[in-house]
Amino acid sequence: MATIARCLRVVRPTAYSAVLRNSASRTIGARPFxxxxxNAVRKYTKEHEWIDLSGDMKTGVLGISEYAAKQLxxxxxxxxxxxxxxxxxxxxxxxxxxxxxxxxxxxxxxCKITQINLVLEExxxxxxxVAEDDSHGGGWIAKVQITEEGLKDFEQLLxxxxxxxxxxxxxxx
Amino acid sequence: xxxxxxxxxxxxxxxxxxxxxxxxxxxxxxxxxxxxTARRQQHxxxxxxxLPTLATTTTVTQTRYASSSSSESRLxxxxxxxxxxxxxxxxxxxxxxHMPVQYASLSVAQSHLxxxxxxxxxxxxxxxxxxxxxxxxxxxxxxITPSGVxxxxxxxxxxxxxxxxxxxGGIVDDxxxxxxxxxxxxxxxxxxxxxxxxxxxxxxxxxxxxxxxWNREMTGKGLGVREERLNGRGLVxxxxxxxxxxxxxxxxxxxxxxxxxxxxxxxxxxxxxLGVARVSRPVLISRGGYTGEDGFEISxxxxxxxxxxxxxxxxxPGKVQLAGLGARDSLRLEAxxxxxxxxxxxxxxxxxxxxxxxxxxxxxxxxxxxYGADVIAKQLVAKxxxxxxxxxxxxxxxVEGAPAREGAEIVSRAEEGKExxxxxxVTSGCPSPSLGKNIAMGYVKDGFHKAGTEVDVLVRxxxxxAVVAKMPFVPTKYWKGET
Numbered sequence: 001m002a003t004i005a006r007c008l009r010v011v012r013p014t015a016y017s018a019v020l021r022n023s024a025s026r027t028i029g030a031r032p033f034x035x036x037x038x039n040a041v042r043k044y045t046k047e048h049e050w051i052d053l054s055g056d057m058k059t060g061v062l063g064i065s066e067y068a069a070k071q072l073x074x075x076x077x078x079x080x081x082x083x084x085x086x087x088x089x090x091x092x093x094x095x096x097x098x099x100x101x102x103x104x105x106x107x108x109x110x111c112k113i114t115q116i117n118l119v120l121e122e123x124x125x126x127x128x129x130v131a132e133d134d135s136h137g138g139g140w141i142a143k144v145q146i147t148e149e150g151l152k153d154f155e156q157l158l159x160x161x162x163x164x165x166x167x168x169x170x171x172x173x
Numbered sequence: 174x175x176x177x178x179x180x181x182x183x184x185x186x187x188x189x190x191x192x193x194x195x196x197x198x199x200x201x202x203x204x205x206x207x208x209x210t211a212r213r214q215q216h217x218x219x220x221x222x223x224l225p226t227l228a229t230t231t232t233v234t235q236t237r238y239a240s241s242s243s244s245e246s247r248l249x250x251x252x253x254x255x256x257x258x259x260x261x262x263x264x265x266x267x268x269x270x271h272m273p274v275q276y277a278s279l280s281v282a283q284s285h286l287x288x289x290x291x292x293x294x295x296x297x298x299x300x301x302x303x304x305x306x307x308x309x310x311x312x313x314x315x316x317i318t319p320s321g322v323x324x325x326x327x328x329x330x331x332x333x334x335x336x337x338x339x340x341x342g343g344i345v346d347d348x349x350x351x352x353x354x355x356x357x358x359x360x361x362x363x364x365x366x367x368x369x370x371x372x373x374x375x376x377x378x379x380x381x382x383x384x385x386x387w388n389r390e391m392t393g394k395g396l397g398v399r400e401e402r403l404n405g406r407g408l409v410x411x412x413x414x415x416x417x418x419x420x421x422x423x424x425x426x427x428x429x430x431x432x433x434x435x436x437x438x439x440x441x442x443x444x445x446x447l448g449v450a451r452v453s454r455p456v457l458i459s460r461g462g463y464t465g466e467d468g469f470e471i472s473x474x475x476x477x478x479x480x481x482x483x484x485x486x487x488x489x490p491g492k493v494q495l496a497g498l499g500a501r502d503s504l505r506l507e508a509x510x511x512x513x514x515x516x517x518x519x520x521x522x523x524x525x526x527x528x529x530x531x532x533x534x535x536x537x538x539x540x541x542x543x544y545g546a547d548v549i550a551k552q553l554v555a556k557x558x559x560x561x562x563x564x565x566x567x568x569x570x571x572v573e574g575a576p577a578r579e580g581a582e583i584v585s586r587a588e589e590g591k592e593x594x595x596x597x598x599v600t601s602g603c604p605s606p607s608l609g610k611n612i613a614m615g616y617v618k619d620g621f622h623k624a625g626t627e628v629d630v631l632v633r634x635x636x637x638x639a640v641v642a643k644m645p646f647v648p649t650k651y652w653k654g655e656t
Binding site: 046048049064068071072073074076077079092095096098099100101102103104105106170 | 179180181182183184185274275280281282283285499502503574575576578603604606611633
């Protein structure tokens with residue numbers, strides 16, 4: 001039987017404990033921003049990308065966070081990843097551009113890009129409205145196939161709460 | 174220079190590629206003609222930069238721009254610092270100051286468009302307001318700039334640049350020079366010279382040395398010069414089609430100034446109404462700016478900077494809003510104006526930069542007596558006509574697809590069987606809020622500079638089609654009198 005402390009740790013993982021936790025605990029984690037895929041769990045990078053993992057842990061959807069979208073301001077151009085490309089965690093796979101800056105989108109985990117969100121070519125501003133929506137018409141960037149290595153990368157990412165704390169520290173405004 | 178984008182985290186932290194950073198800054202070059210006012214510095218001048226009295230405890234999120242050299246703790250505050258915080262400004266270090274990059278009420282693009290349709294107030298107090306006095310002042314300035322300073326009429330301004338003393342023709346900084354008369358203001362007679370905040374340290378060294386050098390030879394001939402720095406004065410730019418109406422609404426009646434008769438490049442002193450019963454000391458109003466719009470730059474005694482700015486804003490948010498460095502940068506780029514440290518530097522001559530127009534005809538000779546006159550005179554004449562011409566030129570670009578930012582390589586258009594050749598690099602670029610297109614400026618090899626020339630620009634390693642375009646990208650709307 002797990003201790004209460006252990007339960008709490010599972011339910012409310014921190015950025016650091018996430019690294020240590022085994023994958024089984026992952027599905028119990030809170031995922032307040034997840035909008036579709038009921039079996040999915042969403043995690044974030046400190047670089048402000050998010051990725052959802054499907055219940056079978058074979059596929060995922062990624063994008064940039066609402067926090068980042070808000071901070072960037074009016075997004076006027078999105079450079080989408082290349083379909084079919086296999087990438088490592090941290091690789092630049094695309095970019096979002098506002099009037100004042102250009103920001104790389106980095107692969108949150110190692111994966112293979114299987115589909116890109118062409119809606120963003122016509123309507124880059126979608127990201128400002130629904131950055132973390134992974135449905136049709138949402139601001140997601142790409143759908144991906146997850147590799148073994150990608151699963152390990154995923155373990156090291158921040159969950160929603162840890163990410164929220166992280167961004168609160170960085171300061172809004 | 175970094176052509177690529179940065180990670181989101183870097184951008185949000187404000188460690189952004191230099192483009193964002195410095196671009197914000199600076200000045201106004203060309204346009205700006207306006208700074209004239211500053212002079213007024215209460216002759217007392219050499220004052221100390223005023224510390225804000227309010228709100229200093231408010232927390233500010235700091236964005237650290239890669240290009241800012243000063244540590245945050247050493248950052249100075251303009252007289253409007255507290256006012257920025259009260260309006261929800263996002264502050265960033267720029268040129269050694271805490272400066273607003275945007276305000277809570279509008280995004281950068283909204284603020285940009287608001288300036289083009291209404292009017293915006295920009296705090297540009299970080300810029301360095303200098304005064305040169307003495308019988309040799311005009312001749313001194315003619316020795317370090319290519320401008321016709323002696324011929325400048327009272328209360329007229331000219332865009333200019335400080336030239337390197339090594340005779341290379343390189344630009345140390347760009348500046349606006351105004352000849353001030355003594356009447357009506359507190360600054361007195363002299364030449365009012367506004368330089369970039371980001372260049373202050375090196376400009377100070379350069380000017381101290383040049384003034385000393387000049388005086389060693391010329392004081393004995395009765396042509397001495399002395400420089401004063403008007404530290405602590407406020408400088409705000411009121412820009413946009415609504416600018417004249419807003420300013421007219423606060424002119425004190427006794428000022429007797431008819432703004433219709435104050436044309437682009439001219440300046441005048443006036444007192445402004447600060448609420449019901451108060452009137453300001455004289456401010457120096459110069460018509461011009463760094464946005465391409467009609468507008469004014471207003472140099473204000475430091476202790477009245479907040480009251481004057483609030484008086485301008487009192488016209489109401491439907492007519493005038495505060496705008497930050499973000500909008501200032503995209504506006505000046507649409508207007509085709511240079512930002513020092515990006516579009517201009519010490520390896521660039523005025524001819525390469527497309528600024529030959531600042532050099533009057535009579536000073537286009539090798540013996541004109543300013544630093545680099547011989548190099549510049551040769552560059553002004555094409556090779557085919559016996560001169561040296563220039564190897565590269567500043568051009569405007571319209572880029573398809575991804576916006577090209579500073580550092581992006583410009584190459585010849587990819588064609589079958591032809592390897593692209595490097596032609597130059599982008600020095601500023603952004604999506605244009607007014608045009609809905611990506612605009613940029615940069616330097617290309619001479620011969621590729623004609624409008625309509627097709628080139629490619631490499632963004633994130635991929636070629637994007639671009640066409641050389643005439644600047645300004647958006648027509649300027651300076652007030653030059655009834656036509």
